[in-house]
Amino acid sequence: MKERFARLGLIFLLGCVPVGVAGYECLYRPSTYPSELRVIDLTGVANSGTWTLEPVDGLNYWWKQFEPATLRLTLGERVLLRFHSADVYHQFYIPALDFGPFSVKPGTVTEAELNASQAGAFEYYCTYMCGGCHFYMRGWVIVTPEGEEPIEPDPIQCPICLPDFGERPTGDSVALGEFLYRQSGCGTCHGIEGEGGVANYNYVNDEVPSHDETATKIFLRSEEDAEVLLGLIEEGIDIGSLEDSPDIGGFAIVRARFQAAVDLIQQGKNAARMDLEGPEPPLQMPMWKYKLSNQDTAAIMGYFVSLYEWDEDE
Amino acid sequence: MQSRSSAPAKPKAWNWFRCVTFISVVFCCSLAGWFIAPTGDGGGAVREIEIISQQYGFVPHRLVVNQGDELRLHFASQDVVHGIFFEGYDTEAIVFPGKLDFQVRHPSVSDQYEYQTEVSFVVDQWGKFRYRCSVTCGALHPFMQGELVVLPNYPFWVGSGGLIGILLGALFWVWTDRRREVSPARPAWRLDLLHRFPVLNWLARRRWIQFALMAPGFAFFLLFLAAGFWGSPIGSRNIIITFVWILWWFLLITLLLPFGSRIWCAACPFPLFGDWYQRRRLLGVRKDVGRIWKGFKHWPKRFSNIWMQNLLFLSMCTFSALLVTRPVVSAFVLSLIVVAATVVALRFRYRSFCNYVCPVSGFLSLYSMASVVEVRPRDPVRCDSCRSKACRVGSEKGWGCPWAQTPGRLERNNYCGMCLECIKTCAGENMTVRARPFCSDVHIERFDEAWKAFIMISLALVYSVTLLGPWATVKSWANISEVGDWQGFSLYALIVWLGALAVIPAIWALSAWVGRALGREPSISVKTLFLRYSYLLVPLGLCAWVAFSFPLILVNFTHILATASDPMGWGWDLLGTAGISWSPLWPEYMVYIQIPILLLGLLFALKRGYGLAGELYRDRWKALGSLIPVSSSCVVILLVFLALFAG
Secondary structure, eight states, X not given: OHHHHHHHHHHHHHHHHHHHHHIIIIIIGGGGSOTTSEEEEEEEETTTTEEESSOOOHHHHTTOOOOOOOEEEETTOEEEEEEEESSSOEEEEEGGGTEEEEEEOTTSOEEEEEEOOSOEEEEEEOOSOOSTTGGGOEEEEEEEOTTSOOOOOOOOSSOSOOOOOOSOOOSOHXXXXXXXXXXXXXXXXXXXXXXXXXXXXXXXXXXXXXXXXXXXXXXXXXXXXXXXXXXXXXXXOOGGGOOSOOSOTTHHHHHHHHHHHXXXXXXXXXXXXXXXXXXXXXXXXXXXXXXXXXXXXXXXXXXXXHHOOOOTTO | OOOOOSOOSOHHHHHHHHHHHHHHHHHHHHHHXXXXXXXXXXXXXXXXXXXXXXXXXXXXXXXXXXXXXXXXXXXXXXXXXXXXXXXXTTEEEEEOTTOSOEEEEOTTTOSOOEEESOEEEEOOXXXXXXXXXXXXXXXXXXXXXXXXXXXXXXXXXXXXXXXXXXXXXXXXXXXXXXXXXXXXXXXOOOEEHHHHOHHHHHHHTOTTHHHHHHHHHHHHHHHHHHHHHHSOSOGXXXXXXXXXXXXXXXXXXXXXXXXXXXXXXXXXXXXXXXXXXXXXXXSSOOTTGGGTTXXXXXXXGGXXXXXXXXXXXXXXXXXXXXXXXXXXXXXXXXXXXXXXXXXXXXXBSTTHIIIIIOHHHHHHHHXXXXXXXXXXXXXXXXXXXXXXXXHHHEETTEEOOTTSOOGGGOOOSTTOOOOOHHHHHOTTOOEEEEEXXXXXXXXXXXXXXXXXXXXXXXXXXXXXXXXXXXXXXXXXXXXXXXXXXXXHHHHHHHHHHHIIIIIHHHHHHHXXXXXXXXXXXXXXXXXXXXXXXXXXXXXXXXXXXXXXXXHHHHHHHHHHXXXXXXXXXXXXXXXXXXXXXXXXXXXXXXXXHHHHHHHHHHHXXXXXXXXXXXXXXXXXXXXXXXXXXXXXXXXXXXXXXHHHHXX
């Protein structure tokens, strides 16, 4: 009799755990929200550089490349977004809807209600740097009026973070610059090969600056001058403090412009707003001085200079 | 050799004098430590310091400043959002990569953060403080820390003085030992707990008591597994990590083991299904209790030692940086242990898994020797004449000893799992649980047990470096799955294995060899001294582990409260404590807990060492000579711990 009681008790006790956990999460907790509110769970994953709709748990976190979320809403719908972080601090920001930025502390859930009051495709971003894949951490919220076909947004230039960029090249400073440009994720904002074209909401210039015309922006006059400059970078000479004028036309101004660009990369820059009352632009130039040395920055500048296609006739 | 059988005239007064002098010696040496502590240049300097965070360390990882200096600090992060919390100086910052300004708050003044580009304070307290990452920044976040040493570092120097003082005091103790012949210690006091506390007696005789401990334990274990596999991958927000590696570990090493021997083994849920299969009963006893082992095999003789436990534990601990930070790794390893425990029980007699395989059991066995309780016969002579041997084979009141021991002949705690079956089975009510002095079992009998002691002390050192140290490089070696630095990891693993299996044992062998020469007693072999004196590492190791474990709980206790309320890390709040923010408890006073524990470890190591030497050598000076090398090794090891904790 006692034995049977113990057996039943054991089975009951052990059964309580899965039933309790699943019941609380799947039945009880959803019932605490108003029924007309759609609840969407979004998890920030630094390793994949995504806000994802997929469940992230101990079993899949360590190996899986998570899919970036595309949120599809109907016009007029109210949704509750629950932000989780699977690792480090993230931020969620939809500048075009003036939604956020919401800081998402690892291990706690941040909730925010979103009213889909405007039709269109709106880009969302993570706005805290969260590791090597941070700059890839963006996606779309698509709001469609009831009954209409959903809009397909423009593809994001670098949608997937592949953090393996191979060995750091030695010797060739242009190759090193290109490597650092890709590794640091610069291409996600400035274009895969520096061509720009990435929109930055409410930024005075609309788009993030391109870098394939840096050579003229620092007033290099000819391909030969550019070659000399690249040679100097290759030799590891600090151009900003170079006293003797090398064989570069108008070197004083080239030097000043070059140094200004290096400083901008090292110190970072806040993107100025087009509409001063509007939301903060999501893409800001970070301060790179703790990640890139002066030499590294010069190598990146060399890469930019090498991107310019000189016109034969000039 | 002359011998005097009569005791000294006034033994009591004499012993008081010795005690007072001993304490004075320790006190004077500590005081000397206070006076020789380097004081720096008087302070008042302004120091501009930039601290850069990266997973999982700070650059610089150690700041040495003078009391009275003003620190002007700037912070930056290289990878993800980090925090920095200054123990003892009420300052916490959140640092954003790519940004010049950071958020600062003073937790005791305000919860709100303000953006700043500099934070400054005057270091007005001496000692060692740590700056810790205060924002979850990845797997090894809880161990990311740097050291702020404010000179004069009195705790370290006073503690070192205390260690030397105990060594000198011990010499004085031997010198004033009036017994010309050192005799084996007289039987120390014992307190029959079952006789003294009838409630305990009643409880110990209940058949349901072990089931009542194991069954809820297994339910918790299932919850831990669910959390490990399907809960948050963040360790500090997952109940399997906080409850197993912080709460359980701390309770085990500081309370259950020293004050309850292997009482954990009685409550451990892992053998639940194995026991059930073997006995076909959860509570009651079968009528054919004497014949339940028919069809079960004996554990092979070759493996009837704790070598397998030693090697499994060492292997497990090589990956400890993964084990204690990744919920899924913990869940996987714990499941593996349950499956192995059950499978072994299907085939082999007794608790073979617990006795010979379980990685936890090994160190419980070793340190249970130090425990203040024991299961023993009240009168061993009665056991000798006992015919039924019910404690071995079982009776209608209980099972035969599941640990394959003969309880009536128990002399050490090592292989007694405290299941209390023998208390139920003994018809003459001759078995009992007794309280006794700390470190009462003093004989390490086999090499596997000695090596367990070496492994444990090495691992305490390794963990104090990797988990409590400021060195990011070592952490990245140990953190192999994230960093992937196989070269570094191999080096780390090599150091761990060589240190535990070769270096520390070699130091002990050398000490035993020199000790034999100093003891001038050719009949006593190096092997004997080696085995006997490996016991010194039992009180020493246990105290080192306790000192190591205090920071774990005091720094991380808020995680325990948070995960109790949100076990899976899914955003639940069952108890209302899920949102509690991280705030360590007395982190600036940690060394004042750790140093006395280390001193206590040395005190017991030397005291028991002298007793052990006394059993081997008739002459106290010979005993002392044989003990000097190994005692010095103990002091050196403790000085290393002291330097890591407080230096």
